[in-house]
Amino acid sequence: MKKRKIELAVISDVHLGTYGCHADELMTYLNSIQPKKxxxxxDIIDIWQFKKRYFPPSHLKVLKKIIGMASKGTEVFYITGNHDEMLRKFAYTSMGNFKIANKLVLNLDGKKAWIFHGDVFDVSIQNAKWLAKLGGYGYDLLILINSFVNWCLTKLGREKYSLSKKIKNSVKGAIKYINDFEETAGDLAIENNYDYVICGHIHQPKKELYENKHGKTMYLNSGDWVENLTALEYSFKRWKIYQYNHDKLSPFFMDEDLKEMDMNELIASITDKNDIGDIEVQTSEEENPSSVDKQGLSQDTDGM
Structure with missing residues (x-):
């Protein structure tokens, strides 16, 4: 299989070690790309719900694949989330091409991309971690039940159905939480002059230009590999949401944005690499975003 060469791929919320993880599909995706970063x-490994009796070979293959990509030259950045928060004690550890961080800033073609998981905005995690963990177990059980329901629907020749999406879309509180999450991430990015803000955590893939009275930024969310099976890809100075169930292994250049590019612009975007590769990991207190007051959200960004 010929691999697609891309500048950057972002995945999150894989939840290895849980029944809902689609490790085989993720392996297919990782085998189809050759990213520089x-x-x-x-939330790659779900340490909250880790059980020795359930970590199948397909989940282990994903870890081996990622390590293999790093050994072959891909720069791999592991940003910690809430389900793998135990790794935060190793933040800013570097092992060859494999680096661990709590947040990351990348310079992409002269534009600054601010990347973090996003659990810092979750008030339930900040104030009642036991409640968040209980919710995690409930979510995993719901996904397990949903898998059985979808198996039955497939046997009957009917379309698959997402119980969790139905619940999220029907509960006003869930919708408000997602909207507040995106608004807060966008406001902080604009305040700190970031061109892109890239999150995970809420399992909602999205690419949207966010604006307020102070400016604008591109909000991006990589989604998850439990329900949506999505990733973010950056190449040719363009962002794309890769959707496994729709895109399969379709090439990046089929993106509509690229079809509209002038040939000279396309060639220039491929050959002009002066800005690609400049990496900056936020460690100084001076670059930490200041707090904002958003209803229902935690503003302690220092732990990000």
Whole structure:
């Protein structure tokens, strides 16, 4: 299989070690790409729900694949999330091409991309971690039940159905939480002059230009590999949401944005690499975003 060469791929919320993880599909995706940089934006291994009796070979293959990509030259950044927060004690550890961080800034073609998981905005995690963990177990059980329901629907020749999406879309509180999450991420990015803000955590893939009275930024969310099976890809100075169930292994250049590019612009975007590769990991207190007051959200960004 010929691999697609891309500048950057971002995946999050894989939840290895849980029944809902689609490890085989993720392996298919990882085998189809050859990124210069791979960002694992939190909750890759679900340490909250880790059980020795359930970590199948397909989940282990994903870890081996990622390590293999790093050994072959791909820069891999593991950004910690809430389900793998135990790794935060190793933040800013570097092992060859494999690096662990709590947040990351990348310079992409002269534009600054701010990447973090996003659990810092979750008030339930900040104030009642036991409640968040209980919710995690409930979510995993719901996904397990949903898998059985979808198996039955497939046997009957009917379309698959997402119970969790139905619940999220029907509960006003869930919708408000997602909207507040995106608004807060966008406001902080604009305040700190970031061109892109890239999150995970809420399992909602999205690419949207966010604006307020102070400016604008591109909000991106990589989604998850439990329900949506999505990733973010950056190449040719363009962002794309890769959707496994729709795109399969379709090439990046089939993106509509690229079809509209002038040939000279396309050639220039491929050959002009002066800005690609400049990496900056936020460690100084001076670059930490200031707090904002958003209803229902935690503003302690220092732990990000």
């Amino acid at each position: 791979l960002v694992l934006n939190g």
